[in-house]
């Protein structure tokens with residue numbers, strides 16, 4: 001890896017969610033940019049996993065000069081054969097449903113922190129986390145070429161039970177009401193209004209869209225607490 005010029009705002013932001021003391025397994029490392037940034041940041045234990053030969057070879061080529069007994073990579077399916085000295089997992093740039101199916105397939109009982117950046121199935125992922133004793137301790141949304149969501153989660157004996165609205169839109173995002181989150185909500189409202197205006201929908205679909213718009217409007221206009 002010779003240059004950081006092409007590393008996206010998304011990956012740079014993702015790297016800010018880890019502490020130097022985290023021992024990180026990055027599942028689906030692909031290009032390896034996150035691992036590279038974390039290595040530069042001083043994270044002492046790093047492990048990258050890829051399940052496809054092409055991306056794995058690319059990963060090896062990109063990171064070759066940095067690899068050592070404490071900076072390792074492997075060709076594996078998800079979290080099978082995960083080194084037991086890790087305490088943090090990153091799963092980023094994939095659907096929430098894929099994140100769930102990767103977590104379901106292996107042992108991560110020794111992992112205490114998850115950093116996740118799903119691009120779909122947010123509700124299902126938050127529900128899975130809650131049901132598997134992970135509490136969402138922080139959430140972020142950023143806009144790069146599009147909106148990206150990030151969840152930071154800690155293992156708890158009994159995580160707080162989330163409401164339906166929190167499962168949909170995120171407990172921390174709803175509480176913090178960052179401007180980018182509110183822009184995102186506004187865009188979601190406009191997208192749904194466009195669909196109502198442009199398509200000939202049956203009554204059931206119209207009612208559902210109107211309900212969703214009302215719910216989003218309540219998030220937008222509520223006075224700081226939900």
Ligand SMILES: C[S@@+](CC[C@H](N)C(=O)[O-])C[C@H]1O[C@@H](n2cnc3c(N)ncnc32)[C@H](O)[C@@H]1O
Pocket residue numbers: 011027028029030031049050051052055076077078079091092093094098102
């Ligand atoms: C779209 S890329 C995202 C790469 C990087 N994490 C990011 O955020 O930019 C998803 C990567 O996950 C890998 N992947 C998907 N399922 C996987 C699995 N079960 N085990 C390991 N890697 C997987 C894919 O091969 C691909 O390289």
